Amino acid sequence: MEKTVVELFAGVGGFRIGLTNANSDWNFVMANQWEPGKKVQHAFDCYSKRFDKHSELEGKDSITELQLNTDISTVEAHEIPSHSLLVGGFPCQDYSVARTGATGLEGKKGVLWWEIYRIAKEKKPSFLLLENVDRLLKSPSKQRGRDFGVMLYSLYQLGYTVEWRIINAAEYGFAQRRRRVFIFAFKNDTNYSKTSNLTEEQDNLKDWLHTRGFFQNEFPIQNDYESKHKPVYDKTFLTEEIKDVADISDNFALSFRNSGVMHNGVIYTEETLPDYTGHQVTxxxxxxxxxxxxxxxxxxxxxxxxxxxxxxxxxxxxxxxxxxxxxxxxxxxxxxxxxxxxxxxxxxxxxxxxxxxxxxxxxxxxxxxxxxxxxxxxxxxxxxxxxxxxxEKFRYFTMGNALVVHLIEKMGKTLNMIFEQE
Ligand SMILES: C[S@@+](CC[C@H](N)C(=O)[O-])C[C@H]1O[C@@H](n2cnc3c(N)ncnc32)[C@H](O)[C@@H]1O
Incomplete structure (x- = not known):
């Protein structure tokens, strides 16, 4: 499988730096970045200067890179090149869905999750790696877990298995206490999925998180930790009352823990603790x-x-x-x-x-x-x-929006191994 990447909500390129640090053979075929309501597009200008497509792609036959500085909702799916990995850090917003009579289901306008969903549906990338603030798992406060449930359910419908982990960069030795949820999704027809031996059994899903999963490779967790928040094993998506994502939006609530996996509509989520004793950058x-x-x-x-x-x-x-x-x-x-x-x-x-x-x-x-x-x-x-x-004010601003690239570099190492099998 070609290592082609589309970077959405690209900011100043945190995902790209991290993945490229892990291995220089990722081909970024498209990046999209647009700061709403701003005439001067500082983040995009930085991205396109730092990743000057002409010089960087020299010698790479037939790969052309698209760098778009437009609202992602205005980009048609056919304009987006095929890719095997979709990455992006996007905002935590209200993901609720309304029924709209004849036209079916509709998420709220301007909610960027639905742009990711639309692109994943049309372009069918084998892998997704997404980043969000940790409160996504608890949102909204009146129906905790609904938004993440909507996200998981829509990825389930598209044929993905999803693993997530809240990672605080400092807990793996890095210089900032920045806690973010990372979401890794893979299509059920990939070799990675076929060789994963994942089943819907609780013990198998637990074992995935602890010994075989995407995050445990570079972000080990303590195996003897028993949280007072018990693991949750949930089959709501498979119940007869759930006919579509609007049912999830209306009724679903779940106390998502900081780690978890959703496979074939079955969710297993557990509170885990990092297992890191190396150097701590201060x-x-x-x-x-x-x-x-x-x-x-x-x-x-x-x-x-x-x-x-x-x-x-x-x-x-x-x-x-x-x-x-x-x-x-x-x-x-x-x-x-x-x-x-x-x-x-x-x-x-x-x-x-x-x-x-x-x-x-x-x-x-x-x-x-x-x-x-x-x-x-x-x-x-x-x-x-x-x-x-x-x-300068915008230099700080773009960093406040960005992520800890070391974490992506670590995930990139695991992705390199995964892509070798595809
Ligand atoms: C959380 S930041 C991601 C930062 C990025 N990971 C980095 O390392 O710099 C989200 C980005 O999405 C951009 N954005 C917001 N709305 C957008 C839209 N409708 N279309 C495209 N980009 C958008 C913002 O300008 C912001 O740079």
Whole structure:
């Protein structure tokens, strides 16, 4: 099988860097990235500069790469090249489905999961590797697990087996405490599936997660861990009441654990703990060691503001309905502890904001923001990756949207082995 990849919601190319680090023979046949409502498309500009299709594809016969800077919902399936692996990090939105009389079923407009579904349905890639925020498994709060159930059910209908795992990059030694759900799906007609010996039995599915599955290879888990949250084995998709995805959308709820697998409509999900005892990269280790520009240092006013923002507080507030209540939040370590991995980087990094990292500079000992290079290092991007002409604010923004590329590199190693069998 050709190692052809389509990268959706490509941002500044985290999936591509990770996969290419694992093996340089992946052919990226298409990338799509579009920041809604923005005239200047900083992430796309960075992507296309860094992956200059002309120079990179030189010598690779008959492979042409499409880089599209348009809303994915406007891209017709026939414009998308055939590919064996579809990758992308997409937002957690409302995946509910409504019945629409004669036309059948309809997901909400602008919900990007349905774009992935549409492309998977038309182009039938053998493998999908997707990333999302961990709360996807619990959404929405009024019907926990519905959205992920909708996703699993629609992939089941398309003939995929799905495995997922919430991974906190720091728990496997990397520099950032960033917790994301990774979703790996494979078509049931692949060699990988045929040789997987997967059945719908609970013990077999459990064994898959622990010893044979996609994630356990590079992300080992503790085998003797017994969580107080018991595993869930669920056959709802196979019950007679479920006729289509709208039934799932209306009725399905499940307490998804951080790891799981869905095979032939049967779900097994279990709370697992990482098993990692190697080196832990800390925030201190990724800081620049030389002098950094004065503009990153905090002014006395900013220090005062951060002291307040990061401090504990109890504030009386009034709700929209006119009720008064106490808003309270605990204090945060300020400045950030350099002997620990960094916290989760958000798109607002380096603005005066409670979640922004503030560090004690290695040379002067004074308090400062992270530099854009340090933000890149927190995600494992090469230094200055986003230094492609965008304002600094957007360098932080794109990193807040991106993923920890080391994780994709590890998954890429497993994918390389899988593709060798196809
Ligand atoms: C979570 S980020 C993915 C970042 C990427 N994995 C990286 O490493 O940089 C999602 C991306 O989807 C893009 N996006 C949002 N809506 C889109 C749409 N309708 N069409 C195409 N891209 C979209 C956003 O601009 C954002 O860059």
């Amino acid at each position: 925030l201190g280790e990724i800081l620049e060691t030389g002098r950094v520009d004065d503009r990153y240092f905090l002014t006395p006013q900013q220090i005062e503001k951060f002291n307040y923002l990061k401090g504990p507080k109890r504030i009386e507030r009034t709700s929209k309905e006119g009720f008064s209540y106490i808003f309270s939040e605990g204090g945060m370590t300020f400045p950030d502890d350099l002997s620990l991995p960094g916290r989760t980087m958000l798109t607002s990094e380096a603005s005066v904001n409670r979640s922004t990292h503030v560090v004690s500079d290695k040379v002067t000992g004074k308090l400062r923001f992270l530099t854009p290079v340090e933000a890149e290092r927190l995600n494992g991007f090469p230094d200055n990756w986003t230094d492609t002409g965008m304002p």
